[in-house]
Amino acid sequence: MLDSCKLKSAGNLPLICSKKIHTVGTSNADVPLADPGMYQLDITLKRGQSLAARDRGGTSDPYVKFKIGRKEVFRSKIIHKNLNPVWEEKACILVDHLREPLYIKVFDYDFGLQDDFMGSAFLDLTQLELNRPTDVTLTLKDPHYPDHDLGIILLSVVLTPKEGESRDVFQSQSLRLSDQHRKSHLWRGIVSITLIEGRDLKAMDSNGLSDPYVKFRLGHQKYKSKIMPKTLNPQWREQFDFHLYEERGGIIDITAWDKDAGKRDDFIG
Structure with missing residues (x-):
């Protein structure tokens, strides 16, 4: 159950756990x-x-x-x-x-x-x-x-x-x-990301608006923001962390989507 380790960075100490x-x-x-x-x-x-x-x-x-x-x-x-x-x-x-x-x-x-x-x-x-x-x-x-x-x-x-x-x-x-x-x-650092806002996003719905959310991906790690209904200028103010691994590059894939109930979400950009 506890057979894995994280090394936060060279020089950081490791941990131990167990017992009621x-x-x-x-x-x-x-x-x-x-x-x-x-x-x-x-x-x-x-x-x-x-x-x-x-x-x-x-x-x-x-x-x-x-x-x-x-x-x-x-x-x-x-x-x-x-x-x-x-x-x-x-x-x-x-x-x-x-x-x-x-x-x-x-x-x-x-x-x-x-x-x-x-x-x-x-x-x-x-x-x-x-x-x-x-x-x-x-x-x-x-x-x-x-x-x-x-x-x-x-x-x-x-x-x-x-x-x-x-x-x-x-x-x-x-x-x-x-x-x-x-x-x-094993990871060597933390990437801390704050999604603040979007401006002048593309309208994907018939009402001239969108219901935008954002997906982030770094290697196998993923994060999906909350959905902001009926706006082209969403305010998220969300913060999250990714771990940066030694063998991977530092490219974060960021995509914006329009939420559509009952059908596939629209890709905004």
């Missing part, structure tokens, strides 16, 4: 240092439940950051207008030792503004049983408002020791994975 833990986490600063060596942490970010509303419409556009120490090791995609988002994203992190907890911070994406904090939690890696998948439920809190209910984040994690392996050896082995595995799971 219901905790916000307490500081593990007093926990003795783990045995020397590397650990692989495989994480599946499953979903969020009953997250905090940060937008005027009573909803949020949540995404999640994972940090170890002060370093961000993974960032999820943005789920728009949803307080119960489903991510089902996987990440693989290399961990030097288990003293530092895995911090989870949730934010509401705001176009053109500073993103709003939606709560945080952390996972004490010393509590994970090695080599065993674990379901984790983390209760989100705001240190400034500890009594506020900010919902929960659900993960699945597996922690695996990499005894006797240095960071360089581990990463070189990871890069020798099969082509199929690489295409699915």
